[in-house]
Amino acid sequence: MIAAMPLELQERVRARHALDGLPTVALLVQPTPVHEMAALRQALGAGPRLLIKRDDLIGFGFGGNKVRKLALVAARAKEEGCDTLMTTGAVQSNHARVTAAVAAHLGMHCVLVLNGSPPQAPSGNALLDALLGAEIHYVASRTERSVAMGALAERLAERGHRPFVIPLGASTSLGALGYAQAIGELVAQGVVPDVIVHSTSSGGTQAGILAGCAIYDIHPRVVGISADEPPEVLAPFIRTLVEQMGGLLGVPGPALARELEPEVDAAFVGAGYGEPTPASCEAQSLVARTEGVFLDPTYTAKAMAGLIAYVREGRFDDSQTVLFWHTGGLPGLFASTGHPSP
Ligand SMILES: Cc1ncc(COP(=O)(O)O)c(C=O)c1O
Numbered sequence: 001m002i003a004a005m006p007l008e009l010q011e012r013v014r015a016r017h018a019l020d021g022l023p024t025v026a027l028l029v030q031p032t033p034v035h036e037m038a039a040l041r042q043a044l045g046a047g048p049r050l051l052i053k054r055d056d057l058i059g060f061g062f063g064g065n066k067v068r069k070l071a072l073v074a075a076r077a078k079e080e081g082c083d084t085l086m087t088t089g090a091v092q093s094n095h096a097r098v099t100a101a102v103a104a105h106l107g108m109h110c111v112l113v114l115n116g117s118p119p120q121a122p123s124g125n126a127l128l129d130a131l132l133g134a135e136i137h138y139v140a141s142r143t144e145r146s147v148a149m150g151a152l153a154e155r156l157a158e159r160g161h162r163p164f165v166i167p168l169g170a171s172t173s174l175g176a177l178g179y180a181q182a183i184g185e186l187v188a189q190g191v192v193p194d195v196i197v198h199s200t201s202s203g204g205t206q207a208g209i210l211a212g213c214a215i216y217d218i219h220p221r222v223v224g225i226s227a228d229e230p231p232e233v234l235a236p237f238i239r240t241l242v243e244q245m246g247g248l249l250g251v252p253g254p255a256l257a258r259e260l261e262p263e264v265d266a267a268f269v270g271a272g273y274g275e276p277t278p279a280s281c282e283a284q285s286l287v288a289r290t291e292g293v294f295l296d297p298t299y300t301a302k303a304m305a306g307l308i309a310y311v312r313e314g315r316f317d318d319s320q321t322v323l324f325w326h327t328g329g330l331p332g333l334f335a336s337t338g339h340p341s342p
Contacts, residue, residue, distance in 0.1 A: 007258075014249070015246075032055050042290075048194075056327070064094055082162040084161050086165045087099045101128075177249075179207070180249075183209060183213055194322065198225070221263065225305075274297070
C-alpha cells in the first residue's frame with residue numbers, strides 16, 4: 001500500500017481547515033485544468049484512462065510546481081518582514097526562476113546562488129532570471145551552494161537587509177503544503193484518480209501530494225518518477241517532510257505519515273540528471289503530436305516516459321484512471337546550454 005492510512009475524521013477536518021487558512025501570496029489562477037489524453041491513450045493501443053493536470057498552465061512566472069510552493073513560502077517571508085528572497089539551484093533552475101519572479105512581484109530583492117558558469121548568452125531560465133533582475137552568484141559545484149548562500153545571507157544581514165533563505169526546490173514542510181492544497185483543488189474538480197504519476201526530485205511535490213491524499217481521504221497510488229535521486233535517498237526524506245507537515249496543520253505528524261511508503265522510481269533517469277534518454281525524447285514528441293502538450297526535457301519528459309513504459313508493460317489495470325501531474329519547467333525547452341535543475 002502506497003498512500004497513508006486514513007487520518008481520523010476530526011484530524012482530517014482540522015488539517016483541511018488549516019490548509020485553507022494558510023497565509024498565501026495570490027499567484028495562482030485556480031483550478032488548473034484537468035483533461036483527458038484520449039489520443040495518447042489510443043496511440044498507446046488503449047490501456048487505462050489517462051488524464052493530465054496542467055500545472056504548466058499556472059501562468060505566473062511561466063508556471064510549474066514551484067509557484068504553488070512559493071505562494072506559501074513567500075507569504076511567510078513577508079510576514080517575517082524580509083526584504084530579500086534567496087535561493088539556490090543550477091543555472092537552468094526552474095525554482096530559481098520562479099523565486100526571482102515572486103520577488104519581483106512582491107517588490108523584494110532576489111539573490112540566486114547557482115552552480116555552473118555564467119552563460120555567455122543566457123537562454124531558458126537563465127534569460128528569465130536576468131530579465132527579472134535577480135542578483136546572481138555562481139559557484140563551481142552543487143556542494144558549494146548552501147555554504148555560499150549562508151555567507152551571502154550573513155553579509156546582507158550585516159548591511160541591514162532581511163534575507164529569507166529558501167532551501168533547494170522550496171521543498172520544506174511549508175512549501176510542500178502547496179501540493180496538499182492542490183489535492184484539495186483536484187478533489188473539488190471531481191477528479192479522484194486511481195494512480196497519480198509525476199516527476200520527483202527534491203521531494204516536496206510528492207510529500208505534498210501524499211499528505212493531501214491522506215487529508216482529503218483519497219487513496220491513489222502515487223508514483224514519483226525521479227529526475228535524479230534514488231529511492232533510498234528520496235523516500236525517507238519525503239516521509240520526514242510529511243511528518244513535519246503534520247506539525248504545521250495541527251495533526252500529529254506520525255499520524256499523517258502513518259504507513260506511508262513513498263513510491264519513487266529512478267529507472268528513467270538514464271545517464272544522469274538533465275540528460276535526455278531515448279524514452280524521454282519519444283515521450284516529448286508523442287505527447288506533443290497526440291495532445292499538443294509540451295514536456296520539459298529534465299523532469300516531465302522523464303516522468304511521462306515512465307508512465308508510457310508502465311502502460312506498455314501492462315503495469316496499470318485497464319479499468320484504472322491514471323493522472324499525469326504536469327509540473328511545468330517549460331523554459332527548459334529553450335535552454336541552449338546547461339541543464340535545468342531543481
Ligand atoms: C518542472 C519540475 N517538475 C518537477 C520537479 C520536482 O519537484 P520536487 O523538487 O518538488 O520533487 C521540479 C523541481 O525539482 C521541476 O522543476
